[in-house]
Amino acid sequence: MAERLRLLLVDDDPASLHLLERLVEQEGFDVLKAMSVEEAERVAFEFHPHVVITDVVLPDADGYALMGRLKEKLPESEVMLLTGHASVERAVDAIRDGACDYIEKPVVRSRLVASLRKARQQVALKLENLELRNRLAAQVQETLVGQNPRIEEVRRTIERVAGSDTSVFVEGESGTGKEIVAEMIHRLSGRARQALIKVSCAAIPENLLESEMFGHEKGAFTGAAYSKPGKFELAHHGTLFLDEIGEMKPELQAKLLRVLQDGKISRLGSTEDREVNVRIVCATNVDVEKAIAAGNFRNDLFYRINVVRLSLPPLRDRLDDVPLLVTHFLSQINRKLQIGGVHVTPAALEKLQNYTWPGNIRQLKNVMERAVALRQGSVLDVSDFVLGESPAAPKSGNNLVIELGTPMEEVEHRMIMAALGACQGDKEKAAAMLGISSRTIYRKLGEKE
């Protein structure tokens, strides 16, 4: 598969920028542009270009300063310098400082092409290394910790679908590990060498989200001083993680649906179509089926993105995994802080296992970090863990007596009714109490949602 690499061009002369853009595009790079060092840094830190070609003389600082900053913050990027005839000597020095090549102005096409091919090779090497490192990291840490059957099922599904291009829909409360799942899918896929681009549909203001996703051309709207690729383009051949998809506004949902159907996008302010080959992983912590019923989410879009569905259970439904997670986070923290030997008493562990964790695994992780940070010795006991109220914990006195021999269906029904009674008819809460989804309650009661 031909790699699409991102290349950032930095030059304050629009004509030269335009010329270079054409040449570089012909070589198969996706082009980003900037006209000052400040702008170049901004674009580079956001889009992580594989290659940067920068003019030496720029309005706010010089290309060497830019190179220094990039080498520091984005060591994976290759930097090439455009120099005038007079400054060749300095450019040679720059190569010693880590520049990949320099090109004399006026640019000769064949010379530029040769340099670009060299840069491409360097990048390929680095990517290969990165992929190896990623694979290793995937094995070492970023797997989902847990032995609860529901987590094992999720893990098996991830392994089964990662290799295909199937859209995956991940649902779960906040802090249950949706982002980890997206990262695992990407890393275990054939797209691991390309980018995993994340978009939080809730965090970006509605009017910006469209240009964020599909990009824009210069002048497409007030303030669009330069053209900019969208997240879809950046994720070309890679994975696009659409987080909090349930928050996406209807108008954009329609546009997204079209892109998914056609496999093409056009930047705002452009009529040109660009093909994008992107694997989609979506996540939500709101009940999308409810949003559909309420008319806030398009059914046809849901049908597209919900090809494989992964439901991450809340932590209170897998409290059996708490000890394992505690051990996992403790050793993670120990590694990070280079300390050893901090451990949790059995009584404290019991406390953690009897809590309902409204903030799920993220909350557990924070609680662990806090306890370690404030610890007085190497033992963490009950008082070291400060937990909030347990809203969904069953109160004592809510016992249900069921005679042996009662048919299972009847047991379930009475259990659900009792839970509903204890929760004043709130199906969400009752479901949480029983460790099942509210959908299951509706189904068991033969009701429509």
Ligand SMILES: Nc1ncnc2c1ncn2[C@@H]1O[C@H](COP(=O)(O)OP(=O)(O)OP(=O)(O)O)[C@@H](O)[C@H]1O
């Ligand atoms: N099974 C797990 N094993 C180990 N760590 C986990 C697991 N699940 C989640 N975590 C950790 O918990 C934290 C929250 O996970 P993550 O960011 O993936 O949650 P999320 O579902 O995306 O939450 P939100 O909806 O709030 O974005 C992260 O630090 C993650 O590393």
Ligand SMILES: [Mg+2]
């Ligand atoms: Mg998340």
